[in-house]
Amino acid sequence: MSAAKSSVIPGFGPTLGFTLFYLGLVVLIPLAALLLRAAGLGWGQFVDAAFSARVLAAYRLSFGGALLAAAANVGAGLLVAWVLVRYEFPGRKLVDALVDLPFALPTAVAGIALTAIYAPNGPLGRLLLQAGIKVAFTPLGVVVAMVFIGFPFVVRTVQPVLQDLEVEHEEAAVSLGANRLQVFGRVILPAILPALLTGFALAFARALGEYGSVIFIAGNMPGLSEIAPLLIVTKLEQYDYAGATAIAAVMLVAAFTLLLLINTLQKWRHARLHGG
Amino acid sequence: MIDVKNVRKNFGGFAALKDVSLHVRQGELVAILGPSGSGKTTLLRILAGLEFPDAGSVLFDGGDATHVAARDRQVGFVFQHYALFRHMTVFDNIAFGLTVRDRASRPSKAEIAERVRHLLSMVLLEGLADRYPSQLSGGQRQRVALARALAIQPRVLLLDEPFGALDARVRKELRRWLRRLHDELRITGVFVTHDQEEALEVADRVVVMSQGQIEQVGTPTDIYDHPATPFVYQFLGNVNSLSCVIRDGVAQVGAFNLPAPIRAGTQDGSGVAFVRPHDLHLMAPSEGGGAAAVVRHVTVLGPLVRLELNIGGEILEAETTRQRHAELQLAPGQSVVVWPRQVRFFLDDGWQGSSRLDGAPNPALRAAL
Numbered sequence: 001m002s003a004a005k006s007s008v009i010p011g012f013g014p015t016l017g018f019t020l021f022y023l024g025l026v027v028l029i030p031l032a033a034l035l036l037r038a039a040g041l042g043w044g045q046f047v048d049a050a051f052s053a054r055v056l057a058a059y060r061l062s063f064g065g066a067l068l069a070a071a072a073n074v075g076a077g078l079l080v081a082w083v084l085v086r087y088e089f090p091g092r093k094l095v096d097a098l099v100d101l102p103f104a105l106p107t108a109v110a111g112i113a114l115t116a117i118y119a120p121n122g123p124l125g126r127l128l129l130q131a132g133i134k135v136a137f138t139p140l141g142v143v144v145a146m147v148f149i150g151f152p153f154v155v156r157t158v159q160p161v162l163q164d165l166e167v168e169h170e171e172a173a174v175s176l177g178a179n180r181l182q183v184f185g186r187v188i189l190p191a192i193l194p195a196l197l198t199g200f201a202l203a204f205a206r207a208l209g210e211y212g213s214v215i216f217i218a219g220n221m222p223g224l225s226e227i228a229p230l231l232i233v234t235k236l237e238q239y240d241y242a243g244a245t246a247i248a249a250v251m252l253v254a255a256f257t258l259l260l261l262i263n264t265l266q267k268w269r270h271a272r273l274h275g276g
Numbered sequence: 277m278i279d280v281k282n283v284r285k286n287f288g289g290f291a292a293l294k295d296v297s298l299h300v301r302q303g304e305l306v307a308i309l310g311p312s313g314s315g316k317t318t319l320l321r322i323l324a325g326l327e328f329p330d331a332g333s334v335l336f337d338g339g340d341a342t343h344v345a346a347r348d349r350q351v352g353f354v355f356q357h358y359a360l361f362r363h364m365t366v367f368d369n370i371a372f373g374l375t376v377r378d379r380a381s382r383p384s385k386a387e388i389a390e391r392v393r394h395l396l397s398m399v400l401l402e403g404l405a406d407r408y409p410s411q412l413s414g415g416q417r418q419r420v421a422l423a424r425a426l427a428i429q430p431r432v433l434l435l436d437e438p439f440g441a442l443d444a445r446v447r448k449e450l451r452r453w454l455r456r457l458h459d460e461l462r463i464t465g466v467f468v469t470h471d472q473e474e475a476l477e478v479a480d481r482v483v484v485m486s487q488g489q490i491e492q493v494g495t496p497t498d499i500y501d502h503p504a505t506p507f508v509y510q511f512l513g514n515v516n517s518l519s520c521v522i523r524d525g526v527a528q529v530g531a532f533n534l535p536a537p538i539r540a541g542t543q544d545g546s547g548v549a550f551v552r553p554h555d556l557h558l559m560a561p562s563e564g565g566g567a568a569a570v571v572r573h574v575t576v577l578g579p580l581v582r583l584e585l586n587i588g589g590e591i592l593e594a595e596t597t598r599q600r601h602a603e604l605q606l607a608p609g610q611s612v613v614v615w616p617r618q619v620r621f622f623l624d625d626g627w628q629g630s631s632r633l634d635g636a637p638n639p640a641l642r643a644a645l
Contacts (some may be wrong), residue, residue: 168359171326172421174346175353176373176428186376190363 031252038249041242050212050245054222055231058247062228063254066207069146073203074196075152076147084155085162098157102148107212114145115217126173137219142227145214157199161192194266201262208255277302278305278323278432278464283332285318292318293329294488302337303462305455307469308478311511315488316468317436323466325349325435336431352425356437358417359522360409366420367392373428395423398457415446422454426461434469437475451478472512476500484508506622509550516592518557520549520621526632531567531588537621537631547623553582555617556594560604566615571608574601581606587614 042047049055084096101111118125118135125136135141165188173187212230218225228251235244278300285565293315300306308316323334325346328345333342341349360369368375370392374383383391396402398566399419399468409417418438425433439447439452455478458465469475475482476496484491484499484507492504508516518530522545529549559566572591573584581601583594594614596606604612615633622628 081337166357166359168355168357169361171346172353172355172359172424173361173372173376175324175326175348175349175351176376176424177347178372178376179347186372189362190361 034245034252035249037242037245041246043241046246049235049240049243050250054226055228057223057252058226058228058231059250061142062251063218065139065142065146066150066204068205069143069150072143072147073150073154073202076200077151077203078158078192078196081155081158081162085159098258099152101152102150103152107149108216110148111145111213111216113248114141114148114169114213118144118217136217137221139224139225141151141217141219142214142225145217146207146210149210149213150207153202153206154196154199155201156190157195160194165191186275194269196272197262197266203256205255205259208251277337278466279333279335279338280323281317281333281335283319283329283334285315285322285323285327285329285360285556291488293322296332296488296490298483298487298490298493300464300466302464305465305467305478306481306483307467307475308483308485309469309472309475309511310485313487314485316470316485319485320436320466320468323432324351324353326353337406350428350431352428352430352433354418354421354425354435355440356432356440358409358414358421358441360417360421360424362409364408366396366401366407366409366412369409370395370422370424370427372424391427392423395427397526398426400421400453413446414442415450418450419443426463431464433463433465435465437468437470439471447474454478461533467473476512484511486511503620504548506548508532509620509622514553514593514595516551516553518549518551518590518592519546520623521546522623527619527621529616530590530592532616534616534619534631534633537619537629545623545625545627547621547625549622550620551592552615552618553593553595554586555619556592557604557615557617558583558594558596558604559613559615561611562612564613564615566613569612569614571606571610571612573608574606576601585612585614 040045077137080099084092084099087250115136116122118128118141120129120134120136122136124133128135133140135144169187169191170183173183178186209229211227211233214227215230218227218230220226228247230248232244235241235247278298280296280298283293283296284291292632296315296319298319308319310316318327318518322329325341325348329342335341336610337351344486361372364372371388374391377383386453392405393402396405399422401416401419401423404412404416409420412420418441422435422438439450442450451474467478476499479496481493482496482499483493486507492499492508494502499508500512503512506517509515516530518532520526520527520529522536525536527534527549529551557566561568567587568590571583571588572586575582576598579598581596581598583596583606585592585594592614604610606612618630618632620628620630
């Protein structure tokens with residue numbers, strides 16, 4: 001409560017009250033209902049529904065694919081953010097606006113477009129097939145769709161931090177004898193790491209929950225290219241609500257644990273930096 | 277030893293440096309003094325290799341360094357806003373220049389620790405090795421930045437407005453300390469400042485720059501006592517600038533009629549004349565002759581009193597002592613008589629010189645004028 005006393009803008013009580021109420025209404029109550037529903041199953045039924053071989057394979061694809069896609073987006077997003085911040089070129093504003101398109105596009109449209117391009121008879125898919133790489137209707141296709149929809153997150157989280165990064169720090173490092181790799185690794189990267197981590201977490205969460213764009217390109221072969229959200233929808237279509245909530249509950253807990261881990265990592269870094 | 281020869285630098289259509297040449301002697305501390313936009317920081321950055329000249333050359337100890345990259349120059353650079361690495365401790369900041377060396381030339385861990393400890397004691401920050409920059413005061417941060425620059429044993433130390441971001445008291449302390457440190461280390465140093473007091477106090481020699489050109493180079497006393505151009509005169513301290521016309525032995529300087537300065541060649545001419553605020557002698561109307569003035573504004577600054585005077589429609593600044601202020605009982609609206617004790621002329625024909633007019637003019641001279 002000491003924060004309330006020293007704060008410039010009063011209203012700690014009402015704002016916290018609203019925050020909790022809103023979080024409860026929008027996030028917690030639906031999730032609690034979900035867990036309650038899942039808890040309605042007996043332990044044996046729950047394990048059968050949530051941990052069968054087919055479901056486990058789907059978890060593996062969903063989590064593995066989302067992690068891979070988020071990692072790919074960290075690299076690509078950092079590069080794009082760097083180019084947008086550090087260079088002046090004609091059409092920069094246009095490129096900047098293009099970055100947000102995956103946010104705006106209906107996911108089904110994205111899925112169909114990606115499938116058309118990467119299918120064995122699509123323009124890119126044909127070329128890749130000649131090189132022995134099959135994208136559409138494989139786990140690789142799932143990752144491609146996840147990369148697409150998660151792309152803006154890293155760019156948008158890193159961009160403002162890069163913008164605020166003073167060139168002086170790099171100049172100081174260079175005048176002290178650092179080479180380019182050292183300037184990047186020891187001066188720039190540590191400064192943007194929190195933003196990169198946040199971008200990673202957001203891209204990961206988005207890819208994990210993604211449904212629309214993935215199911216078109218995935219091919220949805222059970223045990224191979226079937227994602228967990230699709231399994232949930234499948235169960236729902238079979239009126240197996242309990243089974244669907246069991247899978248959802250597992251995903252929820254796993255996703256929450258991972259995001260909490262990333263946040264903790266951030267906190268720890270922040271505390272170390274600012275002598276917390 | 278640094279030699280800058282005929283360096284030019286343009287940014288787009290803007291000429292930041294126009295044909296600048298400068299020699300800095302071994303072990304000397306030189307201040308580059310000028311207003312913002314005078315090209316002083318550009319010159320410093322060219323010395324550091326952070327910017328490259330369009331024409332001309334830069335030599336370190338006689339060797340051409342014009343196109344040597346910053347990382348190979350062995351130059352210590354201190355930034356106005358410190359540019360400390362926020363995610364590193366004070367120790368790691370200072371050690372940075374040593375730890376980035378390749379394996380062959382990198383000192384051992386123990387040697388690095390020893391050198392950092394030595395530098396920390398030199399900048400009076402023992403015991404703060406494990407702090408992060410955010411936990412330090414501005415003055416401490418700047419000293420860490422200095423230690424970091426010195427750690428690589430630079431051939432030249434360059435400082436860009438090193439005290440610009442500090443408050444007045446810390447700034448004063450730090451610049452005396454820098455002067456002492458330089459006397460100990462005798463490293464060739466160049467620092468940039470827009471603060472004339474700082475330049476005059478700290479530097480062995482001062483380079484005054486304006487609009488991409490060097491106006492004057494000299495010792496602080498030289499620069500202050502014998503300013504080469506009107507710009508230098510105006511830039512060093514407060515000054516009243518008046519138009520002047522010299523005809524038939526009389527110099528009309530603003531509202532003052534003064535005896536013309538003694539000079540060779542033609543007597544008549546025109547130009548500008550400068551009077552320092554403390555050279556304006558204030559008198560009660562009964563005390564002597566001069567120009568009539570009305571006090572507009574009085575500001576007491578410690579032992580000094582600063583006045584704004586309206587002399588024939590022109591506003592001049594004058595400075596006087598608290599004692600004189602009390603004697604004359606100066607207040608806004610009051611009439612006084614003003615006489616300039618010393619005037620510096622810069623005439624359009626190129627002649628320049630000072631004219632001392634000690635004391636109030638005697639009535640005979642006044643009548644003659």
